Amino acid sequence: MNRSTPPAAVATAVHRVRAAYARIAQVDRPEVWIDLRPQAEAEADAATVDARLAAGARLPLAGTVFAVKGNIDVARLPTTAGCPSYAYHPEADAPAVARLKAAGAVLLGTTNMDQFATGLVGTRSPYGAVRNAVDPRYVSGGSSSGSAVAVALGIADLALGTDTAGSGRVPAAFNGIVGLKPTVGLVPTEGVVPACASLDCVTVFARTLPEAERALAHLVSPTGRALPSLPQRRPGPWRIAVPDAEQLGELDPGWADAFAAAAIRLADAGAQLLPVDPTPFVEAAAMLYEGAFVAERYAAVGAFLDAHAGSADLDPTVAGIIARAGGIPAHRLFADRARLDALRARALASLADADAMLLPTTPGHPTLADVAADPLGANARLGRFTNSTNLFDLAAVAVPAGEVRGLPFGVMLIGAAFTDRTLARIAALLTAPPLPLAVVG
Amino acid sequence: MNRSTPPAAVATAVHRVRAAYARIAQVDRPEVWIDLRPQAEAEADAATVDARLAAGARLPLAGTVFAVKGNIDVARLPTTAGCPSYAYHPEADAPAVARLKAAGAVLLGTTNMDQFATGLVGTRSPYGAVRNAVDPRYVSGGSSSGSAVAVALGIADLALGTDTAGSGRVPAAFNGIVGLKPTVGLVPTEGVVPACASLDCVTVFARTLPEAERALAHLVSPTGRALPSLPQRRPGPWRIAVPDAEQLGELDPGWADAFAAAAIRLADAGAQLLPVDPTPFVEAAAMLYEGAFVAERYAAVGAFLDAHAGSADLDPTVAGIIARAGGIPAHRLFADRARLDALRARALASLADADAMLLPTTPGHPTLADVAADPLGANARLGRFTNSTNLFDLAAVAVPAGEVRGLPFGVMLIGAAFTDRTLARIAALLTAPPLPLAVVG
Numbered sequence: 001m002n003r004s005t006p007p008a009a010v011a012t013a014v015h016r017v018r019a020a021y022a023r024i025a026q027v028d029r030p031e032v033w034i035d036l037r038p039q040a041e042a043e044a045d046a047a048t049v050d051a052r053l054a055a056g057a058r059l060p061l062a063g064t065v066f067a068v069k070g071n072i073d074v075a076r077l078p079t080t081a082g083c084p085s086y087a088y089h090p091e092a093d094a095p096a097v098a099r100l101k102a103a104g105a106v107l108l109g110t111t112n113m114d115q116f117a118t119g120l121v122g123t124r125s126p127y128g129a130v131r132n133a134v135d136p137r138y139v140s141g142g143s144s145s146g147s148a149v150a151v152a153l154g155i156a157d158l159a160l161g162t163d164t165a166g167s168g169r170v171p172a173a174f175n176g177i178v179g180l181k182p183t184v185g186l187v188p189t190e191g192v193v194p195a196c197a198s199l200d201c202v203t204v205f206a207r208t209l210p211e212a213e214r215a216l217a218h219l220v221s222p223t224g225r226a227l228p229s230l231p232q233r234r235p236g237p238w239r240i241a242v243p244d245a246e247q248l249g250e251l252d253p254g255w256a257d258a259f260a261a262a263a264i265r266l267a268d269a270g271a272q273l274l275p276v277d278p279t280p281f282v283e284a285a286a287m288l289y290e291g292a293f294v295a296e297r298y299a300a301v302g303a304f305l306d307a308h309a310g311s312a313d314l315d316p317t318v319a320g321i322i323a324r325a326g327g328i329p330a331h332r333l334f335a336d337r338a339r340l341d342a343l344r345a346r347a348l349a350s351l352a353d354a355d356a357m358l359l360p361t362t363p364g365h366p367t368l369a370d371v372a373a374d375p376l377g378a379n380a381r382l383g384r385f386t387n388s389t390n391l392f393d394l395a396a397v398a399v400p401a402g403e404v405r406g407l408p409f410g411v412m413l414i415g416a417a418f419t420d421r422t423l424a425r426i427a428a429l430l431t432a433p434p435l436p437l438a439v440v441g
Numbered sequence: 442m443n444r445s446t447p448p449a450a451v452a453t454a455v456h457r458v459r460a461a462y463a464r465i466a467q468v469d470r471p472e473v474w475i476d477l478r479p480q481a482e483a484e485a486d487a488a489t490v491d492a493r494l495a496a497g498a499r500l501p502l503a504g505t506v507f508a509v510k511g512n513i514d515v516a517r518l519p520t521t522a523g524c525p526s527y528a529y530h531p532e533a534d535a536p537a538v539a540r541l542k543a544a545g546a547v548l549l550g551t552t553n554m555d556q557f558a559t560g561l562v563g564t565r566s567p568y569g570a571v572r573n574a575v576d577p578r579y580v581s582g583g584s585s586s587g588s589a590v591a592v593a594l595g596i597a598d599l600a601l602g603t604d605t606a607g608s609g610r611v612p613a614a615f616n617g618i619v620g621l622k623p624t625v626g627l628v629p630t631e632g633v634v635p636a637c638a639s640l641d642c643v644t645v646f647a648r649t650l651p652e653a654e655r656a657l658a659h660l661v662s663p664t665g666r667a668l669p670s671l672p673q674r675r676p677g678p679w680r681i682a683v684p685d686a687e688q689l690g691e692l693d694p695g696w697a698d699a700f701a702a703a704a705i706r707l708a709d710a711g712a713q714l715l716p717v718d719p720t721p722f723v724e725a726a727a728m729l730y731e732g733a734f735v736a737e738r739y740a741a742v743g744a745f746l747d748a749h750a751g752s753a754d755l756d757p758t759v760a761g762i763i764a765r766a767g768g769i770p771a772h773r774l775f776a777d778r779a780r781l782d783a784l785r786a787r788a789l790a791s792l793a794d795a796d797a798m799l800l801p802t803t804p805g806h807p808t809l810a811d812v813a814a815d816p817l818g819a820n821a822r823l824g825r826f827t828n829s830t831n832l833f834d835l836a837a838v839a840v841p842a843g844e845v846r847g848l849p850f851g852v853m854l855i856g857a858a859f860t861d862r863t864l865a866r867i868a869a870l871l872t873a874p875p876l877p878l879a880v881v882g
Contacts, residue, residue: 096761295771299779302772326772331743333771338638338740341702 011407012053012063013046016157017106023155024108026146031128032146034070035077036109058116059104060224061215066100066158069143071117072109072202073097073191075290082115082125082143084313086304094191095265096160096219097204105216108156111146114223115315117162117195118322119143120170120362120382121371124315129368133175134407138367141171141382143195144203148175151205158215159204161409164195165288166361166386168203169398173361173410178212178431179398179426180204186392187219188309196296201388209399209431213424231423238426239411240266241276243356248278249384252364259360262401262411262430266358269429272421274354278385280333280347281359284340285387289321289380292333293340293391298325317375348416356426359385361398363408389414391436397423399431453494454487457598459545461506464596466548472569473587473596475511475552476518487547500545501665507541507623508754510584511551512558513601513643514632522634523556523566523584525754527745535632537643537660544659547763549597553836554567556756557742558603558636559690559763560584560717561803562812565756570809574616575848576709579808582612582823584636585607585644589616589749591663592646599656602644605636605701607802607827608728609644612837614802617844619653619872621645621865622837628660636739641830650840654865670863674796676805677862679867680855681707681796689719692827693805695845700801703842703852703871707799710870715795719826721788722800725781726828729740730762730821734832735772739766758816774828785833789857797860797867800826802839802851830855838864 021039040067053062068074071081073090074097080087093101101107114124122145123129130145132138133152140149148171151159161168163181172179180203187202194200204219206212218224242263245256254422267273287293298305305322308314351357362382371378389396394414401411411430413423456737462480483506494503509515512522514531515538521528534542542548555565563586571578571586574593581590585602589612589742592600602609604622613620621644628643635641645660647653659665683704686697708714728734739746746763749755792798803823812819830853831839837855844850852871 257517292771296775298770298772299775326770328771329739329740329767330733330769330771330774331767333774334638334737334740 013049014229016063017042017046027153032149034110039203049104062104064105064157067108067111067156068104068160069147070113071193082113083236095188099218115318117143117392118318121379123371124318126313141174143167148205152177161206163201163203164199176400176408178209180212180216181396183395194300238271239354240271241357242273243276243278258404258409276350280343281388284343284391288387291336292328294325295328297322302326312329352408356413356415359412363410395420397427399427446839454490457504458483458487468594472571475551475591490545503545505546506549507546507599508549508552508597509601510588511554512634523554536629540659555584556759559759560585562820564812565759567754582615584608585612589646594620600646604642605640606824610802613839615840617849619650620839621653621657624836635741636686678714680795681712681740682715684717684719684797699845699850717791721784722829725832729828732777733764733769736769738763743767797856800853802853834858836861838868840868
């Protein structure tokens with residue numbers, strides 16, 4: 001905020017809400033929403049914000065509007081997790097929702113999602129497949145599909161998502177926006193329908209990194225205090241671990257070049273690039289759905305699915321994944337945990353000298369038709385780089401990094417738990433407007 | 442050690458080995474051993490110890506002999522875990538064994554045990570049921586049955602056990618000796634056949650608390666440095682949480698009085714007794730075998746049991762428990778983990794003002810005939826107070842506390858992780874010879 005600006009004399013929050021509903025009408029993307037609030041309700045909230053602001057209240061997010069993924073509790077709206085028959089009416093906002101409201105942000109509604117947050121595509125919903133913000137022939141990514149598209153289309157300034165396998169990062173990448181996946185535990189997960197309860201995070205989307213960081217500060221603390229301090233590190237330039245594109249498996253055409261360009265941009269900004277073997281990250285990623293960890297999804301909603309087998313509002317792909325997870329034996333979970341611990345030790349050791357690791361957010365971007373033709377395979381491919389982050393207890397920041405054939409290309413910076421601020425500082429090197437050449441060097 | 446004693450002029454270690462083998466012949470308890478070393482081998486090791494001692498080597502455990510539970514690797518002896526067809530020949534001593542040897546203790550052999558450390562009775566072994574040291578009609582307790590009896594009968598000075606459900610404490614109680622169950626992680630578990638790999642501890646038995654503590658110091662550190670420091674605590678008398686006997690469920694006749702006497706002895710020694718509800722401890726205890734955690738045993742040896750189904754050397758009770766564990770679904774493990782976390786939070790909160798909690802080690806002491814009549818029920822009852830210790834990541838010390846009808850009665854002090862020294866200091870109030878009345882007060 002520019003300190004020379006006088007307190008808003010105009011009704012900032014109300015104007016922002018009106019613009020949001022005008023934009024909703026303009027874009028004609030009804031599948032973005034599960035429950036969009038009536039405009040009058042949102043305007044009334046905004047008028048309250050404007051009045052409090054005029055009275056001198058400190059409301060740092062006043063003038064912003066936000067959307068909330070359908071698996072996060074919002075008082076007076078049903079929590080559906082993308083499944084109408086699962087819906088319940090929460091008594092209170094989830095803490096993450098309450099903290100944004102307390103800072104002056106006005107809620108627009110709840111957004112569409114891959115059912116039970118089980119998917120990275122954005123098509124697994126009885127509320128309709130969420131189309132990509134840039135090219136509607138392509139998927140939006142998921143599971144936080146509606147939240148990401150609402151931000152990308154300029155409807156909302158901020159949106160809450162969740163992230164277990166990559167649901168707060170894949171749709172950021174596909175729609176050209178920022179997605180912050182904070183360290184597990186920084187943002188309360190009370191009032192969130194569990195996917196894998198031990199891995200789930202609340203995430204935030206915004207169009208720019210500073211907006212996302214400001215929102216995250218409020219999500220972490222009701223007072224909006226800063227994120228965890230930058231950790232102690234060896235002085236000198238940022239050190240970024242960057243795998244060779246050949247080690248990343250099959251990427252969509254042009255993606256290896258786009259990834260290399262992002263790495264070069266970091267180097268041009270003064271970062272030191274280090275080699276790293278991504279194998280433990282990719283091997284652990286495959287364990288999230290192919291191993292025993294998926295059984296945690298059955299622990300969360302398996303009893304509901306068993307009681308509603310065959311119901312028309314169940315996504316058949318999601319229901320199949322979770323039903324099969326119910327039959328996985330517990331002894332496999334112990335074996336997988338031991339294997340994961342070994343992979344995690346290798347992964348952390350490989351990052352010991354680095355401040356962060358750079359990865360493409362996904363290996364590629366499928367169309368809606370691609371996903372319809374191979375619902376499981378297309379989805380599994382998308383998690384190759386994101387699925388291991390929460391299994392390894394890491395933090396991640398997903399940011400746009402240019403375009404490939406007219407579609408957004410995105411990268412992630414991932415790092416140890418509680419390096420959230422470090423990752424954002426490094427990501428800022430990628431998202432800042434390029435400096436004039438005369439200034440660089 | 443008395444500092445005025447000159448260096449041993451006699452062959453201390455060799456004499457101790459000869460006495461041990463004489464005692465073995467005298468007591469006629471062949472079921473104690475799985476592989477007893479030839480006396481000449483042990484004597485040769487002892488002669489080396491004596492020679493090194495005479496040459497000025499620092500060997501704090503010189504002159505002691507020890508036994509090792511059959512699930513712990515000893516170079517040149519098979520590791521059986523109580524199952525002959527499972528046996529393998531380890532290349533090296535487990536670190537716990539190596540550390541005792543490095544301090545000058547001489548190994549006698551490997552001891553009988555409940556197969557795959559699955560049991561608290563001491564009868565589940567193809568090498569024979571291990572009879573109680575005091576009254577052979579009663580069980581020895583298990584699974585570290587042979588180790589405890591070897592110490593109780595004066596054959597060995599020290600013995601290694603393991604403890605997942607209480608295997609390092611129940612046989613201590615039943616045979617009137619001391620069993621230290623250190624905090625998980627203090628003693629390396631490399632070279633130990635896993636029971637529940639995430640819960641297993643190496644334990645030590647001795648006839649007195651100082652001997653057990655001295656051995657534990659060497660097990661924790663190759664240099665025999667002291668155990669973890671006493672934690673910061675509020676000054677004043679020890680505060681011991683003691684449940685009412687009525688909250689402990691059915692106890693054997695006379696056991697409630699014996700337990701009350703132990704509590705009174707602590708109070709007489711100056712400790713302050715606090716009330717505590719043992720419910721979360723007892724509820725968690727039931728989860729170790731009745732819930733999903735038992736599947737970790739299948740992860741350890743299930744493939745072996747499947748490949749050897751029906752083999753004559755499998756204990757049918759143990760094989761049945763582990764085979765059934767193979768069918769437990771993973772989603773139950775997630776649900777049990779959540780329930781355990783809640784119980785642990787209650788349990789730790791209930792001990793927040795206490796330095797330790799006093800419990801009977803078991804609710805009773807069955808005969809061999811009792812266990813034969815109800816192999817599962819009699820065993821399950823024995824774990825009521827011990828099963829939750831490792832699930833809650835606590836430390837424990839089991840010490841004798843008198844007799845009931847001519848059989849040893851034992852109690853445990855349990856406390857937070859790394860309070861091992863505190864627990865031993867408190868336990869010393871129970872095991873020290875009573876002071877003359879004139880000195881007390």
